[in-house]
Amino acid sequence: MKEEFKVISKFIEEKSRVLDVGCGDGILMEFLSKNKVVDIRGLEISKEKVKKCLSKGLAVIEGDAENDLKQFPDLSFDYVILSQTLQAFMSPEKVIENLLRVGKKVIVTIPNFGHWRVRLDLLFKGEMPVTKNLPYQWYDTPNLHMCTILDFYNFCNNRGINIFKTISLNGQTISDITRSNLKYKNLISELGIFLLEK
Amino acid sequence: MSNLNKLNSVLIKKALKLDCGKEISNFPLAYETYGNLNENKDNAILIFHALTGDQYASGINPVTNKEGWWNYAVGPGKPFDTDKFFIICANVIGGCMGSYGPGSIDPLTNKPLGTNFPVITINDMVNAQYNLLDHFKIEKLFAVAGGSMGGMQVLQFVSNFPNKAKVALPIACTASHSAQNIAFNELGRQAIMSDSNWKEGLYNEKLTNPDKGLAVARMAAHITYLSKQGLQEKFGRNLQERSDLKFGFDADFQIESYLRYQGSVFVDRFDANSYLYITRAMDYFDLTKQFGGNLSKAFKNTKTKFFIISFTSDWLYPTSENKDIVIALNAIGADVGFVEIKTDKGHDSFLLNVPDFLSTIKNYLNTTYSNINERRI
Numbered sequence: 001m002k003e004e005f006k007v008i009s010k011f012i013e014e015k016s017r018v019l020d021v022g023c024g025d026g027i028l029m030e031f032l033s034k035n036k037v038v039d040i041r042g043l044e045i046s047k048e049k050v051k052k053c054l055s056k057g058l059a060v061i062e063g064d065a066e067n068d069l070k071q072f073p074d075l076s077f078d079y080v081i082l083s084q085t086l087q088a089f090m091s092p093e094k095v096i097e098n099l100l101r102v103g104k105k106v107i108v109t110i111p112n113f114g115h116w117r118v119r120l121d122l123l124f125k126g127e128m129p130v131t132k133n134l135p136y137q138w139y140d141t142p143n144l145h146m147c148t149i150l151d152f153y154n155f156c157n158n159r160g161i162n163i164f165k166t167i168s169l170n171g172q173t174i175s176d177i178t179r180s181n182l183k184y185k186n187l188i189s190e191l192g193i194f195l196l197e198k
Numbered sequence: 199m200s201n202l203n204k205l206n207s208v209l210i211k212k213a214l215k216l217d218c219g220k221e222i223s224n225f226p227l228a229y230e231t232y233g234n235l236n237e238n239k240d241n242a243i244l245i246f247h248a249l250t251g252d253q254y255a256s257g258i259n260p261v262t263n264k265e266g267w268w269n270y271a272v273g274p275g276k277p278f279d280t281d282k283f284f285i286i287c288a289n290v291i292g293g294c295m296g297s298y299g300p301g302s303i304d305p306l307t308n309k310p311l312g313t314n315f316p317v318i319t320i321n322d323m324v325n326a327q328y329n330l331l332d333h334f335k336i337e338k339l340f341a342v343a344g345g346s347m348g349g350m351q352v353l354q355f356v357s358n359f360p361n362k363a364k365v366a367l368p369i370a371c372t373a374s375h376s377a378q379n380i381a382f383n384e385l386g387r388q389a390i391m392s393d394s395n396w397k398e399g400l401y402n403e404k405l406t407n408p409d410k411g412l413a414v415a416r417m418a419a420h421i422t423y424l425s426k427q428g429l430q431e432k433f434g435r436n437l438q439e440r441s442d443l444k445f446g447f448d449a450d451f452q453i454e455s456y457l458r459y460q461g462s463v464f465v466d467r468f469d470a471n472s473y474l475y476i477t478r479a480m481d482y483f484d485l486t487k488q489f490g491g492n493l494s495k496a497f498k499n500t501k502t503k504f505f506i507i508s509f510t511s512d513w514l515y516p517t518s519e520n521k522d523i524v525i526a527l528n529a530i531g532a533d534v535g536f537v538e539i540k541t542d543k544g545h546d547s548f549l550l551n552v553p554d555f556l557s558t559i560k561n562y563l564n565t566t567y568s569n570i571n572e573r574r575i
Contacts, residue, residue: 017531041533050537051554054505055561057569061524061536071525 005031007167007174007193008081008107012036016078019043019103021065022085026053029060041077043068066090069098077102083109084133084191086152087143100161106196114148114186133190149192153182156196167193204260205253205296206230210329217319217482227326228296229253229288232272233280235334241567242336243278244327244363245287246344246351248549249419249476250468252295255287256280261295262467270551277560282567283340286330290323290351292476294469298326301402301469312471313399320347320483324354331362338362340567345369345548346515347476350483353523356504357485357496365566367559369507369548372519373485373493373526379514382422383477386415390470399471412470413461420460425511425544429453493526504534505562507555509547535562 005028012018014037020029023042026049032038042060044050053060061068065082066089080103082095087110089095099106111133112118121129128138136143147155149168156163166177168189177185177192185192205228213223230253235242245255247267256272258265272278278285289297292315300315331339342352342363349371356366372379390396393411397404421429433453437443440450449455489495504527508520517538527534539555541547547555 039533041528047537047540051558054535054537054558055565057562057565059503059533059535061528061534062538063536071528073529073531076531 002027003169003172003174004083004109004191004193007169008032008083008109009035011105011107011165011195012038012079014038017041017076019072019077019080021069021080021082021099023053023058023060024049024083026056026058026060028081028083029053029058030056033058065095065098069095069102072102074101075104077104079103079105079107081107083107084111086110087145087147090144092145096155096161100196100198104197105164106194108152108194108196110147110149110152110192110194111143112149112186112189112192113146114150115190116187119187148186149177149189150182150186152192152194156194162197164195164197166195169193207296208330208333210326212329214322214325216316216322218317220316222291222298222316225291225298225326226296226302227288227291227298227329228293229286229330230255231287232256232285233283235284235336239334239336240338240340240571241282242284242286242334242339243341243343244330244339244355245272245278245285246324246327246342246348246355247287247290248344248346248348249480250416250464250473251348252293253287253289254295255285267549270549270556271559277556277563278343279560279564283563286334288327288330290476290479291326292318292323292472292479294472299469300399300471300475310400310402312402313474315471315475317478317482318475319479320350320354321358321488323479324351324358327351328355328359328362338364340570341365341367341563343367343369344371346371346545347480349515350480350485353485353496354483356500356502357488360497360500360502363502364570365563366502366504367507368504368520368523370509370512370515370520370545371523372483372515373496373523374487374519375481375483376519380481382419382514383481385418387474387477389414389418390474393470396470399474401470407465408470409465412465412468412473413458415473416464416468417457417461420457422514423544423546425513425542427511427542428544431542493522494529497527497530497532500532502533503566504532505559506534506536507548507559508536508538509543509545509552509555510538510540511542512545512547514545 018040020042045064050062080099118129168175168177168185169191207226207228251267254266255268256266274281289295291298304311349368352368390411393408395406396408436452438452438455486493508517524536
């Protein structure tokens, strides 16, 4: 089980309604429905992945977050999860707005472009970074809007979005991100996991 | 259709009030079953057929001696696995395979009803078939499923009986028949009614049959079931058993010959008046309007788990119309899955060997059936 999913799972309370946006093969959905009493739905853009999810009996609909989130009523979910897909949207700002409209709480995971390895790559090699979490070349990457943990932190603050909790993931290591260690964590975290509320 | 009296049939004694205002009772509903109902009676699936289908979803249809219309999907080891599930499929009222329809004899005149048969709706069809639950003493179905008009019946069934099916699979359908759908149906009806052998629907007693009109109706409809790309790939401009154009109106092209064949075999198995009545029922179908313009209200309080499927090349019941159902269900937080299957086989995809489609349904049904059972334990 991915460490990231364990963190997300801890955020989610029993008996809540959850929407997993960009649910992929439905691994997180399965994990949550086995380990928690949750009512969970998924939205996924890839037909292949949607078919896999449906084969597992998961309530997943084919669609994309930029167009298909609007069908969900305001605050119709207790939690909306967006795991490592924010950077792939044309307008991440609108997606976040919609997530906060649909969900009472929103969990966003971002691959951190501020990680030291990324910074070193660019500094010493002078090439666009290719890492475990960001495995693409500049010309074939689906990631249109990369950001750092600090960027996303500021993004939320500037819009008055409440950040309840921020978790840093570096390999297997899970730690809290606070205002005081933010710059350091922005250097050493591979992933940032944010629990947000409007 | 001389074998009609050998069919499984249940006489529905209870009065059924039709949407047109008339009431019917003591009418036959012909059905077929596949597989066995288990002890808990929790493995039953009611399959609804499409416009020209019948109760013979699988195996060999004893009347036509041809394969059942959903042979790819229903049978041992198939998506609707008859080793596991008990499949029920009934001929819709208005049909011509043993259920009460325009070919039924009017006891007052001892003649076929013809156009004296009342105009029926999808709602009427579903309400008639609901009696099968009583007949088999099934408290709750595991699933209801169907494509095209069968999908419309699925939607109407869940709306009418929100607590009677755990799973609903409406496939390649719509909640509201579009102007284009109505237009194509009207074309078919006009072809039948313009045939001088139709005789205002009384062809049975005049010992004629509007074969030409019915064949043209089928030819026109058949085009709508296929995609442009599919037709092009299968037939292109290929000539039929000839090397050159003949400068006449015989079937020069393979596609012409194919359509003529489709028309000619259809008239042997289908009744022209049934075609009129059933297409009318489809045209009248507007579940959104039934609920004051808000489709979500049709499914209010439903606990049914929906799985909606559309096909990329289906232009008769396009993805957008299937998605409208998904949207209405999401608006009320219903449990809904949706996928658009990629295929060039058009609307007919649901009847054909489309592996992606068949395997997804098979896995979905198996997993969902065991999930529901586990939860109970």
